[in-house]
Amino acid sequence: MKAATLTFLCLTALATQAHASSPDAWAAYDKAVIASCTKASGLKNVKPVGKPAQFDDRVDYTALLLQGQYPQKHMKGAPGTELCLYNKKTKTAYVTEWDSIRATIKKQ
Template sequence: MKATTLTLLCLTALAGQAHASSDEAWAAYDKTVLASCTKASGLKNVAPVGNIAQFDDRVGYTAVLLQGRYPQKHMKNQQGTELCLFSKKDKTAYVTEWDSIRAPAKSK
Protein backbone atom coordinates (compact mmCIF):
# COMPACT_ATOMS: atom_id res chain seq x y z
CA MET A 1 0.00 0.00 0.00
CA LYS A 2 2.84 2.36 0.80
CA ALA A 3 4.40 1.82 -2.63
CA THR A 4 1.15 2.74 -4.36
CA THR A 5 0.77 5.90 -2.31
CA LEU A 6 4.39 6.89 -2.95
CA THR A 7 3.98 6.26 -6.67
CA LEU A 8 0.86 8.42 -6.81
CA LEU A 9 2.59 11.24 -4.95
CA CYS A 10 5.57 11.11 -7.31
CA LEU A 11 3.35 11.12 -10.39
CA THR A 12 1.34 14.05 -9.04
CA ALA A 13 4.51 16.04 -8.42
CA LEU A 14 5.85 15.27 -11.89
CA ALA A 15 2.55 16.14 -13.56
CA GLY A 16 2.64 19.62 -12.01
CA GLN A 17 6.14 20.20 -13.31
CA ALA A 18 5.24 19.06 -16.82
CA HIS A 19 2.95 22.06 -17.27
CA ALA A 20 5.50 24.65 -16.15
CA SER A 21 7.60 26.21 -18.89
CA SER A 22 11.32 26.53 -18.42
CA ASP A 23 13.23 29.78 -18.83
CA GLU A 24 14.75 28.29 -21.99
CA ALA A 25 11.29 27.56 -23.41
CA TRP A 26 10.15 31.14 -22.75
CA ALA A 27 13.34 32.53 -24.32
CA ALA A 28 12.78 30.38 -27.42
CA TYR A 29 9.13 31.52 -27.62
CA ASP A 30 10.14 35.19 -27.30
CA LYS A 31 12.72 34.69 -30.06
CA THR A 32 10.03 33.19 -32.32
CA VAL A 33 7.65 36.08 -31.60
CA LEU A 34 10.30 38.71 -32.33
CA ALA A 35 11.43 36.99 -35.53
CA SER A 36 7.85 36.67 -36.82
CA CYS A 37 6.93 40.24 -35.91
CA THR A 38 10.12 41.67 -37.40
CA LYS A 39 9.51 39.76 -40.63
CA ALA A 40 5.88 40.95 -40.81
CA SER A 41 6.84 44.57 -40.18
CA GLY A 42 6.89 47.11 -42.98
CA LEU A 43 9.59 49.16 -41.25
CA LYS A 44 13.33 49.05 -41.86
CA ASN A 45 15.84 48.79 -39.00
CA VAL A 46 12.96 47.52 -36.89
CA ALA A 47 13.48 46.69 -33.22
CA PRO A 48 11.20 45.94 -30.26
CA VAL A 49 10.33 48.73 -27.84
CA GLY A 50 10.21 47.50 -24.25
CA ASN A 51 9.20 43.98 -23.31
CA ILE A 52 6.91 41.50 -24.99
CA ALA A 53 3.40 41.53 -23.49
CA GLN A 54 2.28 38.02 -22.60
CA PHE A 55 -1.50 37.80 -22.48
CA ASP A 56 -3.42 35.05 -20.73
CA ASP A 57 -3.75 31.87 -22.81
CA ARG A 58 -7.49 32.50 -23.09
CA VAL A 59 -6.70 35.57 -25.20
CA GLY A 60 -4.40 33.64 -27.51
CA TYR A 61 -2.08 36.49 -28.46
CA THR A 62 1.26 37.95 -27.50
CA ALA A 63 1.91 41.64 -28.25
CA VAL A 64 5.08 43.54 -29.01
CA LEU A 65 5.61 47.18 -29.92
CA LEU A 66 8.06 47.74 -32.77
CA GLN A 67 9.90 50.83 -33.89
CA GLY A 68 11.86 51.55 -37.05
CA ARG A 69 11.96 53.78 -40.11
CA TYR A 70 9.48 53.99 -42.97
CA PRO A 71 11.19 52.76 -46.15
CA GLN A 72 8.94 54.65 -48.57
CA LYS A 73 10.67 57.55 -50.31
CA HIS A 74 7.83 59.99 -49.57
CA MET A 75 8.12 59.21 -45.84
CA LYS A 76 11.68 60.56 -45.84
CA ASN A 77 13.03 57.95 -43.40
CA GLN A 78 10.56 59.10 -40.74
CA GLN A 79 10.40 57.07 -37.53
CA GLY A 80 7.42 54.74 -37.27
CA THR A 81 5.82 52.55 -34.65
CA GLU A 82 3.86 49.34 -35.19
CA LEU A 83 1.94 47.01 -32.91
CA CYS A 84 2.42 43.32 -33.60
CA LEU A 85 0.03 40.65 -32.34
CA PHE A 86 1.38 37.11 -32.49
CA SER A 87 -1.22 34.34 -32.58
CA LYS A 88 -0.21 31.51 -30.26
CA LYS A 89 -2.55 29.15 -32.09
CA ASP A 90 -1.54 29.94 -35.69
CA LYS A 91 2.05 31.05 -34.95
CA THR A 92 1.37 34.06 -37.20
CA ALA A 93 2.25 37.72 -36.70
CA TYR A 94 -0.21 40.51 -37.52
CA VAL A 95 1.13 44.07 -37.68
CA THR A 96 -0.63 47.44 -37.73
CA GLU A 97 0.66 51.00 -37.72
CA TRP A 98 0.64 52.43 -34.20
CA ASP A 99 2.14 55.89 -34.57
CA SER A 100 -0.65 57.37 -32.45
CA ILE A 101 1.01 55.87 -29.36
CA ARG A 102 3.54 58.68 -29.42
CA ALA A 103 2.58 62.07 -28.08
CA PRO A 104 2.25 64.72 -30.79
CA ALA A 105 5.12 67.18 -31.04
CA LYS A 106 4.48 70.41 -29.13
CA SER A 107 4.50 73.55 -31.25
CA LYS A 108 6.46 76.52 -29.93
Protein backbone atom coordinates (compact mmCIF):
# COMPACT_ATOMS: atom_id res chain seq x y z
CA MET A 1 0.00 0.00 0.00
CA LYS A 2 2.85 2.37 0.80
CA ALA A 3 4.44 1.83 -2.63
CA ALA A 4 1.18 2.69 -4.39
CA THR A 5 0.76 5.85 -2.33
CA LEU A 6 4.36 6.90 -2.96
CA THR A 7 3.99 6.26 -6.69
CA PHE A 8 0.78 8.28 -6.77
CA LEU A 9 2.41 11.21 -4.95
CA CYS A 10 5.43 11.17 -7.26
CA LEU A 11 3.28 11.11 -10.38
CA THR A 12 1.08 13.89 -9.04
CA ALA A 13 4.11 16.05 -8.29
CA LEU A 14 5.51 15.52 -11.78
CA ALA A 15 2.19 16.20 -13.47
CA THR A 16 1.69 19.52 -11.72
CA GLN A 17 5.08 20.92 -12.71
CA ALA A 18 4.30 22.66 -16.01
CA HIS A 19 7.17 24.48 -17.62
CA ALA A 20 5.97 27.48 -19.59
CA SER A 21 8.35 29.26 -21.92
CA SER A 22 9.37 32.79 -21.06
CA PRO A 23 8.56 35.73 -23.36
CA ASP A 24 12.27 35.92 -24.22
CA ALA A 25 12.28 32.26 -25.25
CA TRP A 26 9.25 32.82 -27.52
CA ALA A 27 10.88 35.90 -29.05
CA ALA A 28 14.05 33.91 -29.78
CA TYR A 29 11.99 31.09 -31.30
CA ASP A 30 10.03 33.53 -33.51
CA LYS A 31 13.33 35.08 -34.63
CA ALA A 32 14.69 31.63 -35.57
CA VAL A 33 11.52 30.80 -37.53
CA ILE A 34 11.63 34.09 -39.43
CA ALA A 35 15.34 33.70 -40.22
CA SER A 36 14.92 30.11 -41.45
CA CYS A 37 11.83 30.92 -43.53
CA THR A 38 13.31 34.01 -45.17
CA LYS A 39 16.46 32.05 -46.00
CA ALA A 40 14.37 29.27 -47.60
CA SER A 41 12.28 31.75 -49.59
CA GLY A 42 12.84 32.31 -53.29
CA LEU A 43 11.59 35.89 -53.14
CA LYS A 44 13.64 39.10 -53.16
CA ASN A 45 13.15 41.65 -50.38
CA VAL A 46 11.18 39.04 -48.48
CA LYS A 47 9.45 40.10 -45.27
CA PRO A 48 7.21 38.21 -42.85
CA VAL A 49 3.53 39.13 -42.75
CA GLY A 50 2.68 39.30 -39.07
CA LYS A 51 4.05 36.88 -36.51
CA PRO A 52 4.54 33.13 -36.84
CA ALA A 53 1.39 31.07 -36.19
CA GLN A 54 2.01 28.49 -33.47
CA PHE A 55 0.27 25.16 -33.89
CA ASP A 56 -0.34 22.63 -31.15
CA ASP A 57 2.74 20.56 -30.24
CA ARG A 58 1.05 17.49 -31.74
CA VAL A 59 1.48 19.08 -35.18
CA ASP A 60 5.17 20.05 -34.77
CA TYR A 61 4.92 22.94 -37.24
CA THR A 62 4.83 26.71 -37.12
CA ALA A 63 3.45 28.64 -40.11
CA LEU A 64 4.60 32.01 -41.43
CA LEU A 65 3.31 34.03 -44.37
CA LEU A 66 5.97 35.82 -46.42
CA GLN A 67 5.78 38.55 -49.05
CA GLY A 68 8.39 39.83 -51.44
CA GLN A 69 9.14 40.14 -55.13
CA TYR A 70 9.79 37.46 -57.72
CA PRO A 71 13.46 37.58 -58.74
CA GLN A 72 12.98 36.21 -62.27
CA LYS A 73 13.59 38.78 -64.98
CA HIS A 74 10.37 37.94 -66.83
CA MET A 75 8.35 38.56 -63.63
CA LYS A 76 9.53 42.20 -63.64
CA GLY A 77 9.56 42.44 -59.84
CA ALA A 78 5.96 41.27 -59.44
CA PRO A 79 4.86 40.83 -55.83
CA GLY A 80 4.72 37.30 -54.51
CA THR A 81 3.40 35.53 -51.43
CA GLU A 82 4.73 32.32 -49.92
CA LEU A 83 3.66 30.11 -47.05
CA CYS A 84 6.45 28.74 -44.89
CA LEU A 85 6.05 25.72 -42.61
CA TYR A 86 8.78 25.41 -40.00
CA ASN A 87 9.33 21.97 -38.50
CA LYS A 88 9.93 22.40 -34.75
CA LYS A 89 11.83 19.13 -34.35
CA THR A 90 14.16 19.33 -37.35
CA LYS A 91 14.32 23.15 -37.40
CA THR A 92 13.78 23.06 -41.15
CA ALA A 93 11.72 25.52 -43.22
CA TYR A 94 9.60 24.44 -46.18
CA VAL A 95 8.27 27.14 -48.50
CA THR A 96 5.58 27.07 -51.18
CA GLU A 97 4.13 29.77 -53.39
CA TRP A 98 0.77 30.99 -52.16
CA ASP A 99 -0.28 33.92 -54.30
CA SER A 100 -3.90 32.78 -54.21
CA ILE A 101 -4.19 34.05 -50.63
CA ARG A 102 -4.13 37.66 -51.75
CA ALA A 103 -7.58 39.17 -51.70
CA THR A 104 -8.91 40.39 -55.02
CA ILE A 105 -11.04 43.48 -55.07
CA LYS A 106 -13.96 43.31 -57.46
CA LYS A 107 -15.37 46.51 -58.91
CA GLN A 108 -19.10 46.81 -58.64
